[in-house]
Amino acid sequence: MKSRSGTQASGSKVVRGHTPKGVGPVFSRIASYRREMTGQILGLFSLWGYSEITLPSFEYLDSLSPGLDPTLLNKAYTLQDRGSGHVLILRPDATAQIARLAAQSNETDGNSSRYSYSTSVFRHEDHHILEREILQTGIELFGDPSSQADWEILSICLEGSHLLGLKNPTLVLAHEGIQRSALKHLCKGLTGEAEHAIQRAFFAHDFRGIRERSNARTTAHKNLLKLIERMLEKNHTLTESLKLLSDAEKLEVSGDWTIGVENLAELLRLMKDQKEKSIQVDFALRPSGPYYSGMIFHIYSSGAYQELASGGRYDTLPALFGKSMPATGFAFHVNRIESLFQELPERGHRKGLGVLFSGKGKETREKMTILAQELRRKGIPVVYINSKEERSPFNISRVLPQYPAIGAVLQFEENTVRLVDSEGSIHDFEGELPDPDRVIKSLGER
Amino acid sequence: MALPKGKLFDDATEILRLGGYVFPGLSCESRRLTFDSMDSSLRVLMIRGADILPYVEHGGSDMGIVGLDLILEQGRNVLEPLDLNIGLCRLVVAGPKERPGLPTGRPLRIATKYPKLTEQFFLSRGLSVEILKLYGSLELAPKMGMADKIVDLVATGRTLRENQMEVQDEILVSTGRMVVNRSSWPLKNRAIRTFLDRILPCIPKAPVISGESMSRGTGRR
Numbered sequence: 001m002k003s004r005s006g007t008q009a010s011g012s013k014v015v016r017g018h019t020p021k022g023v024g025p026v027f028s029r030i031a032s033y034r035r036e037m038t039g040q041i042l043g044l045f046s047l048w049g050y051s052e053i054t055l056p057s058f059e060y061l062d063s064l065s066p067g068l069d070p071t072l073l074n075k076a077y078t079l080q081d082r083g084s085g086h087v088l089i090l091r092p093d094a095t096a097q098i099a100r101l102a103a104q105s106n107e108t109d110g111n112s113s114r115y116s117y118s119t120s121v122f123r124h125e126d127h128h129i130l131e132r133e134i135l136q137t138g139i140e141l142f143g144d145p146s147s148q149a150d151w152e153i154l155s156i157c158l159e160g161s162h163l164l165g166l167k168n169p170t171l172v173l174a175h176e177g178i179q180r181s182a183l184k185h186l187c188k189g190l191t192g193e194a195e196h197a198i199q200r201a202f203f204a205h206d207f208r209g210i211r212e213r214s215n216a217r218t219t220a221h222k223n224l225l226k227l228i229e230r231m232l233e234k235n236h237t238l239t240e241s242l243k244l245l246s247d248a249e250k251l252e253v254s255g256d257w258t259i260g261v262e263n264l265a266e267l268l269r270l271m272k273d274q275k276e277k278s279i280q281v282d283f284a285l286r287p288s289g290p291y292y293s294g295m296i297f298h299i300y301s302s303g304a305y306q307e308l309a310s311g312g313r314y315d316t317l318p319a320l321f322g323k324s325m326p327a328t329g330f331a332f333h334v335n336r337i338e339s340l341f342q343e344l345p346e347r348g349h350r351k352g353l354g355v356l357f358s359g360k361g362k363e364t365r366e367k368m369t370i371l372a373q374e375l376r377r378k379g380i381p382v383v384y385i386n387s388k389e390e391r392s393p394f395n396i397s398r399v400l401p402q403y404p405a406i407g408a409v410l411q412f413e414e415n416t417v418r419l420v421d422s423e424g425s426i427h428d429f430e431g432e433l434p435d436p437d438r439v440i441k442s443l444g445e446r
Numbered sequence: 447m448a449l450p451k452g453k454l455f456d457d458a459t460e461i462l463r464l465g466g467y468v469f470p471g472l473s474c475e476s477r478r479l480t481f482d483s484m485d486s487s488l489r490v491l492m493i494r495g496a497d498i499l500p501y502v503e504h505g506g507s508d509m510g511i512v513g514l515d516l517i518l519e520q521g522r523n524v525l526e527p528l529d530l531n532i533g534l535c536r537l538v539v540a541g542p543k544e545r546p547g548l549p550t551g552r553p554l555r556i557a558t559k560y561p562k563l564t565e566q567f568f569l570s571r572g573l574s575v576e577i578l579k580l581y582g583s584l585e586l587a588p589k590m591g592m593a594d595k596i597v598d599l600v601a602t603g604r605t606l607r608e609n610q611m612e613v614q615d616e617i618l619v620s621t622g623r624m625v626v627n628r629s630s631w632p633l634k635n636r637a638i639r640t641f642l643d644r645i646l647p648c649i650p651k652a653p654v655i656s657g658e659s660m661s662r663g664t665g666r667r
Contacts, residue, residue: 172632204526205631235635280632300629305505306523307629 022125022132030338038118038137041160041332045116048156050139052116055097061087067096067320069289075123090122093289094136095329096317102142103321112143118334131335138311138331142318145326147263150295150313151270153328157299157309158276164337166301166308170278172235173268174285176292176312177260178248185224185253186214203286207232223251231283238272241281260294267295291317297330301340308336364412367433371410371417374436380443407443410434447488448502448510450495453656454622457532458511462488464648465641488641499524499625508630509638515599515620519560525631528624528642534653537563539615540606541595542588548573549594557587558597567597567617585609601655621653 019025026034042052061078068076076092091097098115105113118137125132139156141149154171161169183202187195194213201209207229214225231244245265249258264281271279287296294313301308311330318325372382383406411418417429421442427434449458455474462469467488469481479492491507498512499522515537517526537560548554557578558564568575578593585605587593599620600606600613626638 168633170632205626206527206529209529234639235632280635282632300632302633305503305627305629 020132026338033341034135034334034338037164037337038135038334040163041137042116042118044156044160044163045139048114048139048152050114050116050141052118053098053101055091055094055101055117055119057120058088058090059097061089064089064091064096064100067099067291067317068093069291072123072289075125077122077124091119092121092123094119094121094138094331095140095289095314096291098140098329099142099314099317099327100321102140102327103318103323103325112141112149115140115142135334136331137334138309138329140327140329142327143325144328145315147266147270149326149328150267153311153330154267154271154295154297155274157297157311157330157332158278160332161299161301161309164332166299166337166340168278168302169308170280170300171276171297172280172282172285172300173264173271173295173297174281174283174287175260175264175295176287177256177294178264178283179287181254181257181260182224182228185221185257186210186228188221190215202228202232202284205232205284220252224253227251228283235280235282238268238279238281242268242272244283264295287312289314291320294328299332303340304336306333306336308333308340361414364414367417368410368412371433371436371439375439378436378440380436380440408439410439447490448493448498448507448512449490450498450511451492452495454495454511454513454533457654457656458530458622461530461532461645461648462490465645467644502625502627505627505629508627508634509641510625511622512625513599513620513622515560515563515618517623517625518618519563521562522625523628525626525628526623527626528646528649530622530624531650531653533622533656534619535599535601535621535655536613536619537597537617538600538613539567539595539597539617540600540611540613543610543612554595555593556595556597557584557593559584560597563617564597567615585611619653 046052058079060081061076065073072092077090079088079090080086081088094117098117102113102115116137116139118135121134121136123132123134139153141153154173158169158171161171179202183199187198190198190213194215197213198210201207201213210228210232211225214221227244227248230247236244242265245261245268248261249265251257268281285296285298288298288310291314292312293315296312297310298307299309309330309332311328313326313328315324315326318327372384375382407422409420411420415431417432417434419427419429419434419439419442421427427442449455451474459469459472462483466485467483468485469483469490471478472481472490474492476492480489481492482489491501493501493507493510495512496516498507498510499516499520501507502510502512502524503522511530513533513535515535517524539556553574553576554568555576555578556564556568557580559579559581561577561579564577565575578587580587584596584598586609587596588611589609595614596611597617603613606612624642631638
């Protein structure tokens with residue numbers, strides 16, 4: 001049987017096409033959670049002075065590619081602009097896009113500017129990664145090179161993690177400048193293959209592998225190797241890290257090393273003042289992209305097998321879009337956070353009310369609309385049910401299981417409104433509309 | 447911890463035993479898939495070698511033992527803090543002794559379980575290759591005319607010799623590695639470090655081939 005619209009009637013199901021892997025719809029509970037969560041986080045960002053921007057979904061490839069991680073560029077979806085024939089790119093990363101906008105904006109001249117966003121990024125991923133549309137909610141702070149700005153980013157990230165109810169959020173910090181200068185020093189004079197092997201061992205946290213492959217001849221080289229072994233052997237508390245950094249300051253590695261060590265030590269002192277216990281330093285934390293140039297960090301939480309937020313300082317990125325300016329920021333990976341809360345009970349629709357449309361007359365429909373409006377004004381959801389269950393007495397026990405958010409049913413007839421409450425009791429209202437408060441009372445605590 | 451059922455199993459369990467982790471009834475032949483250590487500090491999951499990395503990457507297991515060959519082939523995002531020096535083998539290019547050269551007029555055809563590493567290796571030498579992904583008995587492919595060469599793991603080279611093949615190039619040397627989920631590393635850092643410190647003295651000082659006695663002439667770290 002076909003309905004008037006020509007679609008197949010319920011009872012037989014024809015599957016036409018599939019959703020691509022790595023993307024998918026989100027249904028009621030998760031959709032509401034996503035909206036609430038991003039709303040809360042954007043609200044927090046706003047309280048710290050960040051103004052929201054909405055980014056275009058696609059841009060010209062040539063405009064964005066200078067600042068994109070080559071790995072991301074390989075994963076990006078591209079398409080041809082029908083009008084100009086130019087190649088368009090579906091944004092694979094929000095940071096590069098915002099950096100480009102900031103670099104080309106006059107607002108950032110000499111001032112620090114703060115932007116927040118909540119947006120999807122699109123990436124082609126290999127078969128074992130299940131995310132191709134990734135929702136990121138984050139902030140970017142431009143124009144402030146100080147450790148205070150990095151402290152601000154970390155503080156907002158931690159505050160947001162608590163706000164989201166993440167279980168035991170743990171902030172793990174590192175510094176890209178320290179990593180880069182240490183590896184450069186260790187790899188001095190080595191072949192490309194040996195250099196690659198040492199870099200791999202470093203980010204794998206295999207300090208024995210570094211020791212075996214490095215060609216330590218000088219005392220300075222040997223001292224650096226010893227310090228790196230101490231750095232990589234475990235994750236460190238703030239106090240332990242400050243001690244390591246104090247030892248690192250004494251080593252003569254390079255100018256970048258000294259700057260990185262001082263910079264991270266200053267940031268850790270600021271974080272220490274905050275008395276936040278859930279901060280660790282992992283000196284070999286791998287940066288999420290090649291544009292990071294200072295502190296980098298991830299947020300982990302119990303129950304999650306990957307980071308839930310990541311960010312850091314990326315001073316070199318805006319220059320790739322034409323303006324050199326300091327930049328720092330982070331993003332929450334919303335899809336990953338959602339997946340932690342799959343088992344949460346329904347939020348939002350705590351109580352509900354079903355109104356059964358049974359009367360066909362104009363007068364009946366008017367009455368129903370008036371009552372529904374009054375109830376909605378009081379925050380009670382009202383759902384119209386075009387049910388086959390039109391005959392009295394109305395069997396609530398057969399309808400309610402189909403509508404878990406509904407607590408009572410109102411059945412409109414010519415001169416009577418029948419209320420079936422959450423207990424299944426029937427109350428008839430002859431010739432008058434029931435008082436909305438009376439109806440709300442009948443919803444019970446389902 | 448995810449423990450591989452294959453060639454690394456015996457050496458891996460020996461390291462655990464020497465480190466004081468005793469698992470009653472633990473055997474490669476057992477149908478049970480999980481075993482708890484007697485001191486209840488460690489649970490092992492019995493998993494096929496190729497599945498260790500997905501288990502660790504997706505948090506099914508905090509740690510796992512797996513060969514470097516699979517780590518590089520699968521490109522998973524895991525930490526790899528310890529080389530266990532077990533299951534020594536080489537990933538090599540091998541071909542029939544009587545046909546050592548390259549084919550003419552068509553791309554080289556390679557049979558392998560490692561398509562990614564194979565393609566990378568030949569591309570880095572400027573050679574475009576056709577990859578035939580197989581799951582076992584690779585030595586048969588050149589014999590049956592399906593491939594010119596194979597890329598496979600070799601420990602002693604006996605199987606190649608018995609099939610009239612020879613090693614023509616080496617892609618990498620592989621040993622068993624301890625891999626760790628990147629979220630478990632910060633969240634369970636102390637427990638993981640304690641575990642690694644316990645097994646560290648039990649690791650052979652030099653890489654050993656599977657099946658060879660780990661203590662024979664190699665010493666310990």
